[in-house]
Amino acid sequence: xxTRIQKEARKDTLLLNMGPSHPAMHGTIRLxxxxxxxxxLNSEVEVGYLHRGFEKICEDRTYFNLLPYTDxxxxxxxxxxxxxxxxxxxxxxxxxxPEKAQYIRVIMSELSxxxxxxxxxxxxxxxxxxxxxxLYKVKAxxxxxxxxxxxxGARMTTSYIRIGGVRADIHPSWKDSLQKAVVETRxxxxxxxxxxxxxxxxxxxxxxxxxxxxxxxxxxxxxGPCLRSTGVYYDVRKAHPYLVYDKLDWEVPLGERGDNFDRxxxxxxxxxxxxxxxxxxxxxxxxxxxxxxxxxxxxxxxxAIKSSRKKRVEERIKLSPNLEGSERAVYKEILTDDxxxxxxxxxxTYTSIEGIINHFKFFMKGHGIRPPKGEVYFSVEGGNGELGxxxxxxxxxxxxxxxxxxxxxxxxSAMESLIQxxxxxxxxxxxxxxxxxxxxLDR
Amino acid sequence: xxxxxxxTTKFNHIxxxxxxxxxFHYPYITACCGMEYMSVxxxxxxxxxxxxxxxxFSPRQSDMLFVVGTISQxxxxxxxxVYDQMTEPKWVIAVGACAVxxxxxxxxxxxxxxxxxxxxxxxxxxxxxxxxTILNALIKLQEKIQNQEQDWRxxxxx
Amino acid sequence: MEEKKVIELLKKKFLGxxxxxxxxxxDETIVxxxxxxxxxxSFLKSRTYDxxxxxxxxxxxxxxxxxxxxxxxxxxxxPKNHRFRIKTRLSEKDLxxxxxxxxxxxxxxxxxxxxxxFGVNFKGHPELTRLFMYxxxxxxxxxxxxxxxxxxxxxxxxx
Numbered sequence: 018x019x020t021r022i023q024k025e026a027r028k029d030t031l032l033l034n035m036g037p038s039h040p041a042m043h044g045t046i047r048l049x050x051x052x053x054x055x056x057x058l059n060s061e062v063e064v065g066y067l068h069r070g071f072e073k074i075c076e077d078r079t080y081f082n083l084l085p086y087t088d089x090x091x092x093x094x095x096x097x098x099x100x101x102x103x104x105x106x107x108x109x110x111x112x113x114x115p116e117k118a119q120y121i122r123v124i125m126s127e128l129s130x131x132x133x134x135x136x137x138x139x140x141x142x143x144x145x146x147x148x149x150x151x152l153y154k155v156k157a158x159x160x161x162x163x164x165x166x167x168x169x170g171a172r173m174t175t176s177y178i179r180i181g182g183v184r185a186d187i188h189p190s191w192k193d194s195l196q197k198a199v200v201e202t203r204x205x206x207x208x209x210x211x212x213x214x215x216x217x218x219x220x221x222x223x224x225x226x227x228x229x230x231x232x233x234x235x236x237x238x239x240x241g242p243c244l245r246s247t248g249v250y251y252d253v254r255k256a257h258p259y260l261v262y263d264k265l266d267w268e269v270p271l272g273e274r275g276d277n278f279d280r281x282x283x284x285x286x287x288x289x290x291x292x293x294x295x296x297x298x299x300x301x302x303x304x305x306x307x308x309x310x311x312x313x314x315x316x317x318x319x320x321a322i323k324s325s326r327k328k329r330v331e332e333r334i335k336l337s338p339n340l341e342g343s344e345r346a347v348y349k350e351i352l353t354d355d356x357x358x359x360x361x362x363x364x365x366t367y368t369s370i371e372g373i374i375n376h377f378k379f380f381m382k383g384h385g386i387r388p389p390k391g392e393v394y395f396s397v398e399g400g401n402g403e404l405g406x407x408x409x410x411x412x413x414x415x416x417x418x419x420x421x422x423x424x425x426x427x428x429x430s431a432m433e434s435l436i437q438x439x440x441x442x443x444x445x446x447x448x449x450x451x452x453x454x455x456x457x458l459d460r
Numbered sequence: 461x462x463x464x465x466x467x468t469t470k471f472n473h474i475x476x477x478x479x480x481x482x483x484f485h486y487p488y489i490t491a492c493c494g495m496e497y498m499s500v501x502x503x504x505x506x507x508x509x510x511x512x513x514x515x516x517f518s519p520r521q522s523d524m525l526f527v528v529g530t531i532s533q534x535x536x537x538x539x540x541x542v543y544d545q546m547t548e549p550k551w552v553i554a555v556g557a558c559a560v561x562x563x564x565x566x567x568x569x570x571x572x573x574x575x576x577x578x579x580x581x582x583x584x585x586x587x588x589x590x591x592x593t594i595l596n597a598l599i600k601l602q603e604k605i606q607n608q609e610q611d612w613r614x615x616x617x618x
Numbered sequence: 619m620e621e622k623k624v625i626e627l628l629k630k631k632f633l634g635x636x637x638x639x640x641x642x643x644x645d646e647t648i649v650x651x652x653x654x655x656x657x658x659x660s661f662l663k664s665r666t667y668d669x670x671x672x673x674x675x676x677x678x679x680x681x682x683x684x685x686x687x688x689x690x691x692x693x694x695x696x697p698k699n700h701r702f703r704i705k706t707r708l709s710e711k712d713l714x715x716x717x718x719x720x721x722x723x724x725x726x727x728x729x730x731x732x733x734x735x736f737g738v739n740f741k742g743h744p745e746l747t748r749l750f751m752y753x754x755x756x757x758x759x760x761x762x763x764x765x766x767x768x769x770x771x772x773x774x775x776x777x
Contacts, residue, residue, distance in 0.1 A: 021745060037538050038488055040517040045490050045535060065750035066535045067490055070567040070766075072735075073759055077766055085564065092492035108643060136495070155502040162499075173495055173588055235670050235696065238724035249696065256699050391642050394674075394692060394703065407690065409678055422674040422692075430727040456491060459750060534752040537773045567766050568759055569751075576775040 022061040026051045030058060033441070037066045043140055044455035046429070048444070055440045060433050067455035075419040080106055080386040081180070081379075083416075088174040090421065091457040093136045094129035094400040096165070099178040104259060105395040105406040106180050109388040110358060117350040118182035119260045120302040121168075124195075125177065126260075126397075127291040127298075128165060131202060132158050133400030133452070134242075134284040141281065141449030142213060145222050150209050157205040160198040167194055168342070180386060181359040182352035185342030186305065195299060199292055206288060214282070223277035227435045227447040230275065238427035241402025242287060243451065246272030246279035253398040265297045280450040306350065318367050325368035334364050358386050385414045401425045401452050423457040475610045479523075479549070480602040481511035486522035488542060491529030493556035493588040505591035510598055519545040524601075525578075530558035531571045543578045549611045551604075552580045553597055557587045624667055624702075632658060647703040652689070655706055656716040662693060662702065663721055669693040669702060672722040675729065677736045681762040685709035687736065691718075714739035735760035 026032055035048040045066035051059040071090065075083045087102040088095040100122060107114065114122075139154035162172040167188040169177035177184050188194075213219045229239070231247045244251060252269045254262045270286035272279030315333035324330055336344065343351070345362035352359045356375055365372030378384050388410045396405035402424030409418040428451050436444050487497055501507050501515065508514075516522040519542045531539055543552070554574055557563035560583045562572035574580060581604060584597045628648065629636055635658075638649040650658055662669040673692040680686055685707040693702045708715060717740035718725040729740045730749040737758040740746055748755065752772055757764050 020747075037535055038542055040515075044494070065748075065752070066532060066538075067530060068532055068534065068569050068750040069530055069565045070569040070759065073764075073766055074565065074567050089492050089564075092495060136498070152503055155498055156504065159499065159502075159504045172590070173492060233723070236723045238671055238673065238722065251696050392690075393643050394645055394701070403673070405674060405692075407674065407676060407692070418678045420674070420676045426727065427724045430724055533770065533772050534750075536771065536775075540773060568764075568768050568770065571771075571775070577773070 022049050022051060022059055025059065027058075035444070040144075043449070043453055044458075046453060046455070046458070048432075048448075050436075050441065050444070052441065055442070057436055057439055057441065057444070060436055062429065062432050064429065065459055067459040069456075069460070071421065071460040072419055075416055077415065079414045080388070080416060083419075084176045084179070085174065088176055089456055090423070090460070091133070091399060091401070091404070091454045092173065093454060094133035095174050096125045096129040096178060097133075097397060097399050097404065099176065100126055101395070101397040101399065101404045102406055103178050103180050104397060105393055105408055106386070106388065108395050109391065109393045109408065109410065110180075110355075110386070112181055112353045112355050112358060114182050114353055115350055116261075117303045117305075118352065120298050121183050121187055121351070122178055123260050123262065123265075123298045124187075124295055124302075125165065125169075125183075127295050128161050128198075130400050131288050131291050132161050134288050135161075135202075137400075137449070137452035138209075138281060138284055141446060142209075142219075144445045144449055145219060147213060147216075147219065150212060153205045153208055157198075157202045160194075160201045164191065164194045164198045167191065170339075179352070179359070181355065184351075185340075186347040186351050188342070192299070195295070199295065202288070202292060206285065210285065214285075220278065222442070223281060223446050223450070225274070226277045226439065226443050227450075228274060228276045229431070229435065233431075234275065237431040239402065239431070240427070241399065241424050242283045243280055243428050244402065245269065246283045247275035248273060253396055253403050257396070259397065261298070261301075262294075264301070265294055267294050267297075277446045277450045303350070305347070321364075322367050330364075330368045334367060336363055383414060387412060387414050396422065399424055399457075401428065401454070401457070404457075421457075421460055423460065425451065425453050425457050429453050429458060472610045473606075476606040476608070479610070480605040483510075483512040483524045483551075483598075483602075484514055484516040484522040485512055485524040485526050486516055486519050486542070486546070487526045487528055488539065489526075489528045490531065490535065491556075491558065493528045493558070496588040496591055496594065497526065497528045497555065500591040500594050505595060507595070507598070510595070510602070512598060519543075520547060522546060523550050525550065525552045526555055527552065527559045527574055527580075528555045530556075530563060530565060531574055531577075532569050533571060534569075536571050536577055539574065540577055551582075551601060552578055553582045553584065553601060554580045555584045555594060555597075556589060557585055560585060563587060624662075628658065628661070631661065645701060645703055647705060649705045649707075652706045652708055652715050655689075655691075655704070656718070656721075658704065659691070659693070659718055659721055667695070668697050669695045669700075671696060672718065672725055672728070673701070675718070675725060675732065677732045677738060677760075679736065679760065679762045687713065687738065689715060689732075689738070708738065713737060714741055716741050717743040719743055734758070737761070 031052040033050050033052055037045040037047050047063040049061045050057050087098045090098045135154040135158045139151040142150035166172050169175040229247050231249045234244050234247045248271055267290050270283050272283045315335035318334055321330050321334045340363055345364040348362050360379055361372045361375040366376045390412045392409045394407045396403045405422030407420040408416050411417040554560050559574050562570050582597045582601050584593055586593055635651045635654040636648055640647050671694045673694045676690050678688045687708045689706050691704040717729055729743055732738050733746050734748040734750050
């Protein structure tokens with residue numbers, strides 16, 4: 018119960034509850050405001066309505082099994098959460114990822130980032146009344162999700178980025194669908210820019226509303242587009258470069274005033290930069306050395322298993338369609354060489370004793386990925402800012418403690434001070450520009 | 461009019477037809493499935509062509525509750541309040557594994573399925589379910605509405 | 619390097635309070651006594667060293683060891699682009715530590731979260747109430763002796 022505001026409120030003011038289930042609160046968060054007419058005197062934010070016990074449940078799952086839980090944290094950009102967790106574990110284990118897998122990871126992260134910004138701005142614009150913008154952006158997001166679905170198999174919660182690399186090679190026809198997604202997104206961004214950036218109504222609702230100074234933003238622990246809109250140059254991809262971001266040529270857009278409009282504009286510019294990164298990464302990606310994935314060819318697994326008892330099987334084996342893209346021929350390009358931390362390719366599991374042993378040792382209880390005792394902190398640039406993972410390991414196959422540094426936790430903690438003295442109608446675009454994602458805020 | 465006579469069954473049929481094609485839904489969105497709900501409501505997988513396009517953001521004005529996403533223990537009384545505020549006739553669709561049975565979260569913080577709080581008509585599995593699955597569930601609900609015994613206001617409640 | 623200078627100066631100023639200095643996997647870490655936390659953090663936040671952002675604040679429960687809880691703070695300096703980790707141990711009998719709300723504003727919510735999940739008391743916090751769990755919730759969920767599947771429903775559930 019927001020008790021502080023109920024105790025402190027004056028008798029002649031109105032206490033308005035913008036409750037957990039509210040159209041303008043993206044996800045579940047409760048905002049109680051004390052009103053004098055339309056002016057906000059005091060407010061209190063109550064969070065925790067989507068607390069799903071992520072940190073506790075991670076102590077009960079092995080390092081490999083808890084990958085799907087990380088997808089559901091910042092659910093509009095799931096691949097970036099995957100990446101953050103996986104790179105933390107890779108730092109702890111000290112393994113290197115092949116170059117093609119790094120490029121694939123960069124492309125997937127940037128596609129996720131674009132879909133995150135599209136969703137945030139679509140919802141923010143819809144609440145200000147611009148419903149067309151919402152429809153246009155969700156349409157562009159569908160094309161991006163088509164590209165992700167072709168390679169990973171799922172639109173949203175993919176669990177694609179694995180410890181040691183990625184789960185499967187990129188789809189053979191990825192260039193066409195990527196081209197289509199990029200072209201459509203550029204068109205939508207241009208349309209939306211024309212609709213909103215110089216629109217008097219939108220400017221009246223967002224310009225000079227909820228202004229944040231750089232010093233206060235740093236004191237609140239803001240990172241990401243919200244911090245960059247105040248003018249502070251801090252992007253994890255430039256400050257602590259990971260994957261191949263330092264080999265690509267791109268810029269970090271900065272805002273000036275730190276108001277709602279700047280937070281919107283920085284996100285629009287960041288989407289354009291992400292498209293540049295994707296195009297460069299697509300050109301620079303190393304070409305595929307293995308044969309193209311043709312699942313229909315090959316001998317049946319049962320026959321292969323039987324004939325492997327006599328001699329080594331050299332022919333192709335017809336695998337299940339779920340394993341498309343992760344055949345033995347492409348394994349070297351997408352996953353690391355260290356056999357202790359990856360699932361062996363199915364062909365060697367079927368036909369060789371070493372493959373079966375590797376497979377069992379990976380999945381057996383008490384075995385599998387067992388990092389050395391110690392702790393590690395690693396962060397990536399998520400859609401909202403610095404997404405950090407702090408992992409404490411005690412040498413067993415389950416993490417002893419896993420803590421998530423969620424960027425929007427710090428951003429929303431500044432909400433009460435930002436809306437003080439403003440009107441009720443200002444709460445809506447302010448909250449929309451924060452991009453609060455319940456899964457990351459409440460864990 | 462006797463129960464089961466020609467006029468009452470025909471009236472039942474017409475009332476069912478009218479109700480199923482003009483569903484006003486209240487999307488009770490909490491988590492990841494909300495993204496798939498957004499896709500369903502927009503241009504690619506249009507919800508409006510089934511008559512259920514208008515999102516009513518008030519429980520008093522809606523007759524279908526879409527429970528989308530995980531319901532935590534903290535949120536359970538709010539869901540019950542929202543359901544109680546809806547007027548009859550009302551239907552509930554539980555979208556996603558978390559609303560159906562708690563999903564992958566079997567712990568202290570999550571309600572293991574919303575049917576321990578409110579009665580549910582259609583369950584949609586998936587994590588998250590594809591938009592076509594949600595549309596399929598809507599069609600199933602429409603069949604259910606057509607074939608159920610309609611709630612007439614002037615009939616005495618037993 | 620800049621970071622080594624900071625650690626040397628810290629060692630000189632807080633003689634006896636710093637118990638351990640290490641750099642596992644490249645992250646600079648120091649372990650200090652719990653009563654010198656506020657002094658160390660104000661020293662690091664000052665203009666010369668400029669660790670201006672509190673990245674994260676969390677707690678780890680080492681059940682079976684004494685002292686049982688360990689507070690972990692991650693500081694970050696944007697101008698110097700350097701991260702710093704501070705750890706301190708708290709025993710179960712005296713589970714309280716100074717609050718950092720006077721230095722960084724996001725410490726408010728971070729400390730409320732640690733209080734909610736572990737039960738650590740922060741001296742000087744303006745409003746130490748639960749953040750994630752509801753009023754009436756008994757216990758502190760992230761402690762190791764709290765079972766994962768314990769059900770504490772807020773309203774009576776059917777079946």
